[in-house]
Amino acid sequence: MCLNASDNVPFSLVCSECDAGMHLDSKEEALADGWTEIEFAPDLPMANFIGLCPVCRREEEERTESRCP
Secondary structure: OOOOOHHHOOOOOEOOOOOOOOOOOHHHHHHHOOOEEEEOOOOOOOOOEEEEEEHHHHHHHHHHHHHHO
16 A cells, blocks of 8 residues: 555645635545545645635535526
8 A cells, every 4th residue: 555645644624715624633524524625735834735615615616607608
């Protein structure tokens, strides 16, 4: 089994659009909560992972739908 660098760090998550996510304890919990686009981001000052929370994802989908004819 190949280990990634992200396998050796504590899970801490922040949304790419807002500051949500710090209450989640694992990637599995985040995925079950509806998070998407979760990526290892070792250079972030406040978290080890970045993703898109369900609220921001929904808002993004609504903006996209409103632009479509």
